Amino acid sequence: MLFLEIFPLMSKRSEVIKLAPSILAADVSRLGEQVSEVVAAGADRIHVDVMDGHFVPNLTFGPVVVRWLRPVTAVALEVHLMIEEPDRYLEAFAAAGADTLIVHQEGSIHLNRTIQAIHALGKRAGVAINPATPAVLIEEVLPDLELLLVMTVNPGFGGQEFLAGVLPKLERVRQMIDRVRPDCELEVDGGIEPHTAPRVVAAGATVLVAGSAIFHAPGGATAGIARLKEGLAAG
Ligand code: DX5
Ligand code: ZN
Numbered sequence: 371m372l373f374l375e376i377f378p379l380m381s382k383r384s385e386v387i388k389l390a391p392s393i394l395a396a397d398v399s400r401l402g403e404q405v406s407e408v409v410a411a412g413a414d415r416i417h418v419d420v421m422d423g424h425f426v427p428n429l430t431f432g433p434v435v436v437r438w439l440r441p442v443t444a445v446a447l448e449v450h451l452m453i454e455e456p457d458r459y460l461e462a463f464a465a466a467g468a469d470t471l472i473v474h475q476e477g478s479i480h481l482n483r484t485i486q487a488i489h490a491l492g493k494r495a496g497v498a499i500n501p502a503t504p505a506v507l508i509e510e511v512l513p514d515l516e517l518l519l520v521m522t523v524n525p526g527f528g529g530q531e532f533l534a535g536v537l538p539k540l541e542r543v544r545q546m547i548d549r550v551r552p553d554c555e556l557e558v559d560g561g562i563e564p565h566t567a568p569r570v571v572a573a574g575a576t577v578l579v580a581g582s583a584i585f586h587a588p589g590g591a592t593a594g595i596a597r598l599k600e601g602l603a604a605g
Contacts, residue, residue, distance in 0.1 A: 379602045387602060388414035388577045389595060390448060390557070393439075394430060394528045395581030396591075401435075402442045404591060408584060411595040415446040417559070417579045418468070419528075422453035425477050426526035433459070433466040440467030448472060448517075450498065450559065450579075452525045457484055464491040472496035472519055475507055485514050496557070500524060501536050505543045512550045517577070518543060522570065523560025528581040532561025537573050544574025564597050568605020 496517035587594025
């Protein structure tokens with residue numbers, strides 16, 4: 371533990387690995403406490419999963435949740451929009467206090483326009499791709515992105531099994547980023563646990579979203595973060 375406190379977790383490319391706990395797995399009856407706990411335990415940002423019951427078969431949070439969370443923590447709030455027609459809600463989430471707005475390639479017909487709209491709101495732009503979506507579909511927008519999210523499960527639910535078949539695509543995306551926009555963050559989301567975390571980092575991920583592995587960990591969220599960091603250090 372002492373080692374981990376002194377030396378931050380680094381990728382092979384000497385980038386610090388960031389952890390983004392997903393509040394989808396948190397105890398929502400005490401959301402503020404849960405967020406404060408993970409931030410104190412070393413979370414770098416908070417991941418808010420927004421689902422509309424159309425793009426994915428589940429419903430979750432709206433802008434009001436982001437507005438309530440904003441004063442709870444100083445760390446960045448990233449909003450993962452798993453919704454149809456995301457353009458309709460960008461302004462509301464930006465006004466609520468989101469720092470990064472992530473839209474899905476599959477849900478945005480005019481993706482370039484959507485990214486421009488996010489930047490016009492003064493926010494960081496992220497694009498997510500589902501496991502079945504080829505990396506080449508984000509090649510044209512990559513120069514404009516602050517973050518690219520490669521889904522390691524099919525979106526819609528927490529607690530799903532990591533899809534190892536995505537790893538070769540993650541490696542290809544890493545190469546594209548290094549070539550086109552090296553400062554773009556490469557995030558993964560879904561099934562990230564102590565034993566899968568080192569695999570995605572080896573493939574080039576720099577930001578790890580984790581829900582169940584943190585909030586459902588035996589011993590609580592602080593223990594969950596410690597276990598993820600141990601997994602990364604051992605990997
Ligand atoms: C899935 C969401 C994820 C989810 C991850 O659609 O985008 O952020 O919370 O949950 P775990 O870490 O439990 O797989
Ligand atoms: Zn997510």
